[in-house]
Amino acid sequence: xxxxxxxxxxxxxxxxxxxxxxxxxxxxxxxxxxxxxxxxxxxxxxxxxxxxxxxxxxxxxxxxxxxxxxxxxxxxxxxxxxxxxxxxxxxxxxxxxxxxxxxxxxxxxxxxxxxxxxxxxxxxxxxxxxxxxxxxxxxxxxxxxxxxxxxxxxxxxxxxxxxxxxxxxxxxxxxxxxxxxxxxxxxxxxxxxxxxxxxxxxxxxxxxxxxxxxxxxxxxxxxxxxxxxxxxxxxxxxxxxxxxxxxxxxxxxxxxxxxxxxxxxxxxxxxxxxxxxxxxxxxxxxxxxxxxxxxxxxxxxxxxxxxxxxxxxxxxxxxxxxxxxxxxxxxxxxxxxxxxxxxxxxxxxxxxxxxxxxxxxxxxxxxxxxxxxxxxxxxxxxxxxxxxxxxxxxxxxxxxxxxxxxxxxxxxxxxxxxxxxxxxxxxxxxxxxxxxxxxxxxxxxxxxxxxxxxxxxxxx
Ligand SMILES: Cc1cc2nc3c(=O)[nH]c(=O)nc-3n(C[C@H](O)[C@H](O)[C@H](O)COP(=O)(O)OP(=O)(O)OC[C@H]3O[C@@H](n4cnc5c(N)ncnc54)[C@H](O)[C@@H]3O)c2cc1C
Numbered sequence: 123x124x125x126x127x128x129x130x131x132x133x134x135x136x137x138x139x140x141x142x143x144x145x146x147x148x149x150x151x152x153x154x155x156x157x158x159x160x161x162x163x164x165x166x167x168x169x170x171x172x173x174x175x176x177x178x179x180x181x182x183x184x185x186x187x188x189x190x191x192x193x194x195x196x197x198x199x200x201x202x203x204x205x206x207x208x209x210x211x212x213x214x215x216x217x218x219x220x221x222x223x224x225x226x227x228x229x230x231x232x233x234x235x236x237x238x239x240x241x242x243x244x245x246x247x248x249x250x251x252x253x254x255x256x257x258x259x260x261x262x263x264x265x266x267x268x269x270x271x272x273x274x275x276x277x278x279x280x281x282x283x284x285x286x287x288x289x290x291x292x293x294x295x296x297x298x299x300x301x302x303x304x305x306x307x308x309x310x311x312x313x314x315x316x317x318x319x320x321x322x323x324x325x326x327x328x329x330x331x332x333x334x335x336x337x338x339x340x341x342x343x344x345x346x347x348x349x350x351x352x353x354x355x356x357x358x359x360x361x362x363x364x365x366x367x368x369x370x371x372x373x374x375x376x377x378x379x380x381x382x383x384x385x386x387x388x389x390x391x392x393x394x395x396x397x398x399x400x401x402x403x404x405x406x407x408x409x410x411x412x413x414x415x416x417x418x419x420x421x422x423x424x425x426x427x428x429x430x431x432x433x434x435x436x437x438x439x440x441x442x443x444x445x446x447x448x449x450x451x452x453x454x455x456x457x458x459x460x461x462x463x464x465x466x467x468x469x470x471x472x473x474x475x476x477x478x479x480x481x482x483x484x485x486x487x488x489x490x491x492x493x494x495x496x497x498x499x500x501x502x503x504x505x506x507x508x509x510x511x512x513x514x515x516x517x518x519x520x521x522x523x524x525x526x527x528x529x530x531x532x533x534x535x536x537x538x539x540x541x542x543x544x545x546x547x548x549x550x551x552x553x554x555x556x557x558x559x560x561x562x563x564x565x566x567x568x569x570x571x572x573x574x575x576x577x578x579x580x581x582x
Pocket of ligand 1: 203
C-alpha cells in the first residue's frame, strides 16, 4: 500500500483565508511543506454557465463556480476590503482591536503589491455625512474601504497564485470529506485519497458551512448559531447616491426601526454596479457587484438593506429560517423576484408592463412579483421605514421606480468554539475565515489567515 504523504500544514479551502495563510507560511521560503485542498477549480477554470443567452438562470451546478475555487467566494466579488472592526467580523474579540486593524492593513499592502496599486482607499474620517445621517436617525459606521473592483480583484488573485504555485501544492477538485485526529497530527480524507499533516487550517467559507458543522459534530467541537440577516437589494439611478458613493464609495448606514427597534443596515453598496444572483446550497438569492473599469460600469447603484434576526432558545436553525424565506421567493419567482417600491407600498405586485414602464432599468433579469408574499411583515416594515429614512439623506430613494430584489439573505456560519489563537480544542487544528463564524468579509477572513500562519510560525 502506498505511503500516505505528510505535510507540515494542510489548508482546507482556497478562499482569502486559505490564500493568505499559505502566503504568510511560505513567504520567507522557510522550507515548510504546505498543501491547499480545494473543492473547486483553479481561477482560470472558474466559469458560471449563465451567459444570458443559452443559460439565463442558475442551473445549480454541483460545484458553484461563483462560490468555490481559487479565490473562494470573493473571486468575482466587488473586492471591497473594509479596514474596520465595526463590521465584517469579530476577529478583534480574539486577537485585539489594534492587531486586527494592523493585519487588515498588512493584507491591503499585499494586495497593493500584487496588482492593486492605484486603486482608491476611501474613508469615513472627517466626513460631514456623519452629521447629516445623525440628523435623520441614521448612523454612519466608521471604516476605510479599499475598492479593488471585480476586475482588479481578479488580477490580484492571479498574481498571488503565480507567486504561490511553486511554493505550495494546490490540489483542486479535492473536497475534504473528513478530518481524523491522530497522535502526531491529522489525517485528512479527501474524495481522491488521504493525506496527513502536523497542523491543519480549515477555511471553508460559507459554501462549507454544512460540512464544517458535520466535522465539528464528529470531533465534539462546540458550536453555536443564532443569527441570520434577511432583506432586499435596492437598485436606483447612481446619481441619487453619488454624493455618498463619490466620497465614501461604500457607506454602511444603520437605522433603528420605530416600532420594534430592529436594526436595518445598508450592506455591500455597488456604485454604478450590477445586481447578480447567488447560489448557496441550491438556493438562489441576490447580491451585487461593480467594476473599477468605467467601460463596464452601469448608471445604476445597488445595495442591500438587511434586518438582523437573532433567535433565542430553543430555536437553533437560524440559517434554516433564512433558507425557507429564500425558498419561498424561488418558488414564486423561479429565482429572484423584483418589485418597484411604488408597487410594494400600494400592495400590488409588479408585473412585466409596470416594470417596462418604469424609469429605472434593472441590471438583473428577475421575475416581477410581490415581495410582501415572501418577507415576514416585521422585516418588510423595517425595510420600508429605512427607505423613507434614506430618502431624507438621498432624496429619490423612496421613488416609486426604485427597484427591490428579493431576497437577499446573509447566512452566518455557526460560531465554532476557538481559543484566542483561533485554534479548536485540538492543538494545531485551526478554523478561520467565514467558515468559523469569526469573519464575514474579505479583509477579516484574509487577516485571520495571516494570524494563524504566524501562530504556526511562532511569530505572533
Ligand atoms: C458575490 C459576492 C460578493 C462579495 N463581495 C464582498 C466584498 O466586496 N467585500 C467583502 O468584504 N466581502 C464580500 N463577499 C464575502 C467574501 O467573499 C467572504 O467573506 C470571503 O470570501 C470569505 O473568505 P473565506 O476564505 O473565509 O471563505 P471562502 O471565500 O468562501 O472560501 C472557502 C473555500 O473553501 C472551499 N471549500 C469549502 N468546503 C470545502 C471542503 N470540504 N474541502 C475543500 N474545500 C472546501 C470552497 O470551495 C471555497 O473556495 C462577497 C461574497 C459574494 C458571494
